Amino acid sequence: MATKLRARRHRRVSPTSESRLAQWTLIGLSLLFMGVILVLPLYAVFHEALAKGIGTFFAAFAEPDAQAAIRLTLLVAAIAVPLNVIFGLAASWAIAKFEFKGKAFLITLIDLPFSVSPVISGLVYVLLFGAGSFLGPFLKSYGIEVLFALPGIVLATIFVTFPFVARELIPLMQDQGTGDEEAALSLGANGWQTFFRVTLPNIKWGLLYGVLLCNARAMGEFGAVAVVSGKIRGQTTTMPLQVEMLYNEYNATAAFALASLLALLALVTLVLKSALEWRFGDEVAAAER
Amino acid sequence: MEVRVANVRKEFDRFPALHDVSLDIRSGELIALLGPSGSGKTTLLRLIAGLEMPTAGKIFFGDTDASEKTVQERNIGFVFQHYALFRHMTILENISFGLKVRPRSTRPPAGEIRRRAMELLDLVQLSGLEKRYPNQLSGGQRQRVALARALAIEPGVLLLDEPFGALDAQVRRELRKWLREIHDRTGHTTVFVTHDQEEALELSDRLCVMSQGKIEQVGSPDEVYDHPTSPFVFGFIGDSSELPVTIENGEVWVGGRAIGIPAHDTPTGPARLYFRPHDADLIEADASMAGVVTASRRVGGTRRVELEVGGDGHKVEIDLPFDHPAGEKTRLSFRPKRWKLFPAA
Numbered sequence: 001m002a003t004k005l006r007a008r009r010h011r012r013v014s015p016t017s018e019s020r021l022a023q024w025t026l027i028g029l030s031l032l033f034m035g036v037i038l039v040l041p042l043y044a045v046f047h048e049a050l051a052k053g054i055g056t057f058f059a060a061f062a063e064p065d066a067q068a069a070i071r072l073t074l075l076v077a078a079i080a081v082p083l084n085v086i087f088g089l090a091a092s093w094a095i096a097k098f099e100f101k102g103k104a105f106l107i108t109l110i111d112l113p114f115s116v117s118p119v120i121s122g123l124v125y126v127l128l129f130g131a132g133s134f135l136g137p138f139l140k141s142y143g144i145e146v147l148f149a150l151p152g153i154v155l156a157t158i159f160v161t162f163p164f165v166a167r168e169l170i171p172l173m174q175d176q177g178t179g180d181e182e183a184a185l186s187l188g189a190n191g192w193q194t195f196f197r198v199t200l201p202n203i204k205w206g207l208l209y210g211v212l213l214c215n216a217r218a219m220g221e222f223g224a225v226a227v228v229s230g231k232i233r234g235q236t237t238t239m240p241l242q243v244e245m246l247y248n249e250y251n252a253t254a255a256f257a258l259a260s261l262l263a264l265l266a267l268v269t270l271v272l273k274s275a276l277e278w279r280f281g282d283e284v285a286a287a288e289r
Numbered sequence: 290m291e292v293r294v295a296n297v298r299k300e301f302d303r304f305p306a307l308h309d310v311s312l313d314i315r316s317g318e319l320i321a322l323l324g325p326s327g328s329g330k331t332t333l334l335r336l337i338a339g340l341e342m343p344t345a346g347k348i349f350f351g352d353t354d355a356s357e358k359t360v361q362e363r364n365i366g367f368v369f370q371h372y373a374l375f376r377h378m379t380i381l382e383n384i385s386f387g388l389k390v391r392p393r394s395t396r397p398p399a400g401e402i403r404r405r406a407m408e409l410l411d412l413v414q415l416s417g418l419e420k421r422y423p424n425q426l427s428g429g430q431r432q433r434v435a436l437a438r439a440l441a442i443e444p445g446v447l448l449l450d451e452p453f454g455a456l457d458a459q460v461r462r463e464l465r466k467w468l469r470e471i472h473d474r475t476g477h478t479t480v481f482v483t484h485d486q487e488e489a490l491e492l493s494d495r496l497c498v499m500s501q502g503k504i505e506q507v508g509s510p511d512e513v514y515d516h517p518t519s520p521f522v523f524g525f526i527g528d529s530s531e532l533p534v535t536i537e538n539g540e541v542w543v544g545g546r547a548i549g550i551p552a553h554d555t556p557t558g559p560a561r562l563y564f565r566p567h568d569a570d571l572i573e574a575d576a577s578m579a580g581v582v583t584a585s586r587r588v589g590g591t592r593r594v595e596l597e598v599g600g601d602g603h604k605v606e607i608d609l610p611f612d613h614p615a616g617e618k619t620r621l622s623f624r625p626k627r628w629k630l631f632p633a634a
Contacts (some may be wrong), residue, residue, distance in 0.1 A: 179373035182340055183435075185360045186367040187387035187442055197390070201377040 045263050049256035060257035068234045069242035069258070075150070076225075076238060077218040080157040084214050085207070088165025093199075096173030097181070110166050113159055121159045122227025125152055148230030153238065156224040161217045168210030172203055208276065216269045220262060290351050290445040290478050291316045292337060297346030299332055306332045307502045309346070314446075319472050319479045321489035324499035325525070330482045331450055333499070337480065338448050339363045350445060363446075366439030366477070370451040372431045374423040380434050381406050381419035387442035409437040412471065429460040436468075440475065449481035453488065465492050486526050490514065498522050520631045523563040530569075530605035532578075532598060533633065534562045541630065544599030549576030552630055559633040564625035566593060569607035577622040580605065582615055596621060 018026075050057050060066060091110060095103060113121060129136040129146040139146060146152045180202060184194040200207075222240040229236040237245065239262055246255035292314040299307040307329045314320055322330040335341040337348060339360035347356045355363055374383050384406040388397055397405070410416055413433040423431055432452055439447060452468070453461040469492055472479050483489050489496045490510040498505045498513060498521075506513055506522045517523040524531065535542040536557050541550040543562075552560070580596030583604065587593075591608045594615060598605055607623055615621060 179369055179371060180375060182360075183367065183369060183373040183375075183438075184386070184390075186338060186340070186365060187390065187438065188361045188364075189386070189390040190361065193390045197386075198375055201375075 042263060045256055045259050048252060049260040051256075052253050056253050057257050060254040061261075063254065065234045065237070066242060066254070066258060069237050069239050070261070072150075072153070072235075072237070073219050073239040076153055076157050077215055079154050080161060080218045081211060081215050083158055084162050084165050084218075085211060087162055088169055088210060088214075089207075091166045092169035092173050095170050096176075097178055107170070110163050110170075113161075113163055118160055118221065118223030119227055122156050122224035124159075125155055125228050147228055148232065148236055150236070152228035153225050153236065156228045157218050157221055160221050160224045161214045164214035164217060165207065165210035168206050168213070169203055172206040176202055205276065209273065212269050212273055216266060219265055291349075292446055292478065292480070293349040294333070294337065295347045295349065297333075297336060297343045297348065299329075299336060299341065300344045305502055307336070307343075310502075310504055312497060312504060312507065314478060314480060315495075316478055317476050318494045319469070319481070319492065321493035321496040322480065322482045322499060323484070323486060323489040323496050323526075324505075325484060327501070328499040329502040330484075330499050332502075334448050334450055334480060334482050337446070338365050338367050340367070364442065364444055366442060366444030366447045368432070368435045368439050368447070368449040368452050370454045372423070372428075372435045372455075374431055374434060374438070376423050378422075379419065380410070380415065380421050380423070380426070383423070383434055384409055384438045384441050386438065406437075406441060409441055412440070412474075413437045414467075427460075428456050429464055432456065432464065433467075436471070440477075444477065447477040447479040449479070451482050451484070453485075454483075461488070468492065490526070498525065500525070517563075517629065520561060520563065523629060523631075528566050528606070529563055530566055530607065532562045532603055532605055533601075534560050534630075536560050536630070543578055544601075547576055548578050549574065549624055550628060555630045556632055561631050561633055562625075562628055563631065564628040566606045567591070567608045568625050568627045569623045570626050571609070571621060571623050573622060574624075577624045578605075579620060579622045582617055582619045582621065585615065585617065587611060594621075596623075 017023075049060075061070075091106070094100075095107060126147060127133060129139070129152065131137065136147065144151070146155070180198050181194050184198045189197065219238075220240060221238075222244070225238055226241055226244075229238065229241060231237055231241055231245065233245070239258055243255050243258045243262070246252075246258065294310060294312040294314075297307060297310050298305065310329070310333060312333075322333060324330045332341065336343050339355070339358060339362075343356060347354055349355060350363065375386065378386065381403070385402050388402045388405065391397075396402075407416070407419065410419055413436060415430060415433055415437070418426065418430070423434070426434065436449075436452075449468075453464055456464065465488055468481075481492070490513075493510065495507060495509055496513055497507045500521050506518050508516075513522060514527055517526060520531070523529050532543065534548075536552045536555050536559075539551060539553045540547045541552050541560075541562060542548070550562075578598055580598040582594050583597050584595040585592060588608075590611060592611045592613055592615075593606055593608050595604050595606050597603070607621075609615060
């Protein structure tokens with residue numbers, strides 16, 4: 001009996017494991033695909049950026065236009081991400097903890113920016129605040145420029161990135177229910193105490209995750225911003241726009257230098273995310289659906 | 290503290306969960322709200338807590354009207370079925386939470402909070418675990434922490450929502466005994482919700498049996514078990530057998546034959562006879578019920594047989610000595626020594 005069992009174990013590790021050939025074919029295919037689609041382009045970015053030596057690479061960042069683009073990108077993210085955190089928290093709180101009519105509709109609406117082309121998201125603001133609209137000239141008479149200026153870029157970025165935080169938090173908060181909040185209230189805590197001491201700690205990993213994704217997208221957004229920015233060099237060009245402009249001017253090294261900075265941002269986001277998952281694996285796993 | 294629930298009605302989206310419920314809870318008693326799911330017992334508990342607000346009616350804590358007060362103002366201790374411990378806080382932080390969130394004017398100093406939390410940890414027999422996190426404790430331990438946390442704010446009333454519902458049978462029995470001890474020591478007015486009649490009968494001073502948003506009966510475990518006032522309570526508490534009968538000439542008739550049970554107080558016509566399986570005596574007399582054994586199983590020290598009585602296929606259960614030779618198709622005559630008649634609805 002015992003020898004029989006051992007013999008069987010030798011032949012197959014488990015009933016769900018495939019043969020060696022199938023395993024290696026699948027692994028090989030995935031690696032090949034990732035190599036061609038992801039690693040190779042990433043390598044190309046850094047290779048091209050450093051092609052004319054490290055000096056030229058850093059010279060690209062010394063350009064006043066490049067610096068202005070980096071500053072603008074950081075500023076836009078610094079405004080859009082906190083606003084989306086507040087919006088995401090409010091929306092997911094409302095959806096997870098209350099019952100109201102039109103809840104399903106609100107959830108669908110939150111997903112809208114995912115399904116709408118970013119170019120259209122930009123055009124919406126052109127229609128709203130453009131010269132032919134009602135709002136544009138009205139705000140202009142008070143000296144507020146929306147289109148081809150910072151407010152427009154920020155608005156477009158918020159629109160494109162607002163699902164990230166909410167999408168991350170809604171399933172998490174729905175899953176956690178209202179038990180902890182009720183417990184805190186029954187112990188005498190007021191609304192703010194309950195939020196800061198109970199709700200927020202319960203969702204912190206999901207929130208951080210959402211913020212990371214939101215930030216990466218806010219800094220990298222191209223389509224929507226391109227429509228509303230007007231691409232005034234040194235004033236309304238963000239990093240992705242600057243990359244495109246430099247590239248169109250055949251200034252490949254500078255374009256790829258700036259692009260490498262964006263790629264680096266993506267890599268940092270990924271590393272941070274993995275580090276969080278590794279360090280707080282259980283909590284993050286619990287925080288996901 | 291006394292709690293008085295006066296004519297409370299509660300609707301969820303026009304769906305009534307409680308109809309006109311009134312209940313007086315005595316100071317210092319341990320009372321169980323017992324009923325099947327959907328009976329409104331948890332809703333009643335949450336209304337007392339202030340986690341829900343009544344559609345109509347009032348709730349008094351002592352002489353003060355608590356109906357309009359928020360859950361924070363009511364000073365209640367609430368224990369949830371799934372513990373609802375704060376997972377990012379240690380056991381000690383969980384227990385101290387209620388004191389730490391008090392406004393500065395009424396908040397005890399940090400040392401005092403710690404001392405009280407440690408005292409409570411000792412009371413729930415978990416000393417030494419203060420630095421652990423909830424997910425490092427067993428279900429039974431978590432529920433004890435939840436109780437300590439609720440007691441920390443020195444509540445006027447302690448409310449427990451199916452406190453042992455998520456635990457296995459062994460731990461459940463231990464905690465039951467332990468909760469009774471804690472109650473006797475601290476003397477809090479305690480209301481707990483359960484669907485487990487055994488738990489309610491063993492633990493409570495009084496129990497309040499609920500069904501379909503109404504209170505069916507309130508009384509001591511003995512009263513409710515021995516003198517159920519409605520067919521629902523008879524069927525829900527303890528084992529019971531039930532049979533449709535006819536009342537004629539002040540006697541109970543089954544299948545065209547008088548069975549030797551007087552029924553002077555029940556109106557003539559159809560009725561339902563209820564009795565406990567262990568109250569049935571085997572007798573050799575014409576005035577008895579007769580049935581054919583259709584199933585038989587050993588239950589502890591007795592044998593429980595299922596009998597088909599009368600011609601209509603109605604089945605009742607009675608208890609026999611475990612060595613009684615009755616097998617399938619055996620014909621038995623019996624008569625309950627205690628019973629209850631309810632007019633047919």
